[in-house]
Amino acid sequence: MQDFASSLHSSFGMILSGDAQLWAIVLLSLRVSLTAVMIASVIGLPLGAFLAVSRFRGRQILVVMINALMGLPPVVVGLLVYLMLSNSGPLGVLQLLYTPTAMIIAQVVLITPIIAALSRQIIQVLDAEYDEQLRSIGLSRLGSIPVLLWDGRYNLLTAVLAGFGRAIAEVGAVIIVGGNINHVTRVMTTSIALETSKGNLELALALGVILLLLALIVNAAVSFIGQGARQTAYA
Amino acid sequence: MLEQVNKAVWQTSPIMDPKAPTVLELCDIRLIRDEQHLVNIPNLTIRQGAPTLIMGPNGAGKSLLLRLMHGLISPTQGRVDFDTDVQQAMVFQRPVLLRRSVAGNIDFVLKAHRIPRAVRKDRVNALLRMADLIPKARQSARTLSGGEQQRLALVRALALKPKILFLDEPTASLDPSATHAIEALIRQANDAGTKIIMVTHDPGQASRLGGEIVFLHKGQVLEQTGVSDFLTEPKSTAAKHYLAGGLLF
Ligand SMILES: Nc1ncnc2c1ncn2[C@@H]1O[C@H](COP(=O)(O)OP(=O)(O)OP(=O)(O)O)[C@@H](O)[C@H]1O
Ligand SMILES: [Mg+2]
Numbered sequence: 001m002q003d004f005a006s007s008l009h010s011s012f013g014m015i016l017s018g019d020a021q022l023w024a025i026v027l028l029s030l031r032v033s034l035t036a037v038m039i040a041s042v043i044g045l046p047l048g049a050f051l052a053v054s055r056f057r058g059r060q061i062l063v064v065m066i067n068a069l070m071g072l073p074p075v076v077v078g079l080l081v082y083l084m085l086s087n088s089g090p091l092g093v094l095q096l097l098y099t100p101t102a103m104i105i106a107q108v109v110l111i112t113p114i115i116a117a118l119s120r121q122i123i124q125v126l127d128a129e130y131d132e133q134l135r136s137i138g139l140s141r142l143g144s145i146p147v148l149l150w151d152g153r154y155n156l157l158t159a160v161l162a163g164f165g166r167a168i169a170e171v172g173a174v175i176i177v178g179g180n181i182n183h184v185t186r187v188m189t190t191s192i193a194l195e196t197s198k199g200n201l202e203l204a205l206a207l208g209v210i211l212l213l214l215a216l217i218v219n220a221a222v223s224f225i226g227q228g229a230r231q232t233a234y235a
Numbered sequence: 236m237l238e239q240v241n242k243a244v245w246q247t248s249p250i251m252d253p254k255a256p257t258v259l260e261l262c263d264i265r266l267i268r269d270e271q272h273l274v275n276i277p278n279l280t281i282r283q284g285a286p287t288l289i290m291g292p293n294g295a296g297k298s299l300l301l302r303l304m305h306g307l308i309s310p311t312q313g314r315v316d317f318d319t320d321v322q323q324a325m326v327f328q329r330p331v332l333l334r335r336s337v338a339g340n341i342d343f344v345l346k347a348h349r350i351p352r353a354v355r356k357d358r359v360n361a362l363l364r365m366a367d368l369i370p371k372a373r374q375s376a377r378t379l380s381g382g383e384q385q386r387l388a389l390v391r392a393l394a395l396k397p398k399i400l401f402l403d404e405p406t407a408s409l410d411p412s413a414t415h416a417i418e419a420l421i422r423q424a425n426d427a428g429t430k431i432i433m434v435t436h437d438p439g440q441a442s443r444l445g446g447e448i449v450f451l452h453k454g455q456v457l458e459q460t461g462v463s464d465f466l467t468e469p470k471s472t473a474a475k476h477y478l479a480g481g482l483l484f
Contacts, residue, residue, distance in 0.1 A: 051319065132302070136307065136324065136325045136327075137347055138347060138348065139347060151333055151334040151335070
């Protein structure tokens, strides 16, 4: 217990003193996950909206599949992306394995279904309300997608933040495709796993505290945005 | 069975000028859901001129009829004929306001039809003035009161100067002065050449607006006749009951 207290104490010291190694890891984590969230949003939001408003054969199957993909285990995603990027894989020539780009790819694969599935639900509810009005104005089903995305922006942001929360906190995928190489692909979660096993509790705890804070900030943002959404949705 | 029902339909001659150009024509329209004939109209012609007012009890199919005419739902059978170049607009029974400002709601419609920005600004202001909503222009549309929402929905529908305007009980739940404000806007649009096709339950409103009544009962048109004729001597027993009940309040 004494150990833990002193570790915690020195980990706060690390955070506050701006420990270079610590902040390099945090920044890399943020860079990887924010990039992944951006890419996943660019794919997932329109995809979700499309699934919400379109009526084609097989749509329901696609919806069920994407919902199922929300629960993809990160290690499986890591393994699949590894197989794609490894030297013998179809994308092996790109030499991306064990780079931050590989980690971004893995996280994009992991969270695009989350963002797409959540935004499909959000847009579908909004569309049920807007559909006839928008068609009356003369918009086609597909033409109404930009309007639905814009007017649903507050709720959609919560979907994006859910994706970010998942990306920043997962360890299984990035450790497989990133390899947890010091100064190159070592992010918060993989560092915590490694440093804990090495007994270097200060760094592990410092990173854990920052990760927790990030989770708190994301959750606070979600509920704050939720309030904004309720205000504009005021009927 | 159905044929018998059809024969029973009361065909009175329309009071509208029979030579006035046709705005809309329903031919052999049937809307069937879950084996129920929700709308069943062998023929209905709507002509240019004074407002066409649709009356009938709750669940008669009035809102469905407006949706069919506006093209929002397709009939199970039959067709609705109208000039596709003609601009239409509709105000729903429960107005749908977008999650935008009051002005943004109107601007959106104009933008969707690629009206240039310079023109849009003036048009939005003119419409806001009509609705008496200038002070609320920047407010979120969904925080407006019920009556203000109705007024906004109405002027938004007028934004593109439609030739046909469908209104589904636009003054339900409004106070008398708000009702008169809306009626003034409707009359103004009518005078400007917009064909008004409107659902109402209010006989007083019907006689104030004038025009013809289409009386709908269980999805069928039982009467199409002038407002005063309809209100003073309805032909069908269903209409007699409807009006007797209505006038008791
Ligand atoms: N999609 C649907 N499936 C089955 N029944 C429907 C559907 N839409 C409407 N109906 C039914 O059709 C009937 C007519 O509905 P409609 O909304 O046109 O009534 P209305 O005449 O406008 O009544 P109100 O005066 O209450 O507004 C109702 O009984 C309603 O339950
Ligand atoms: Mg109705």
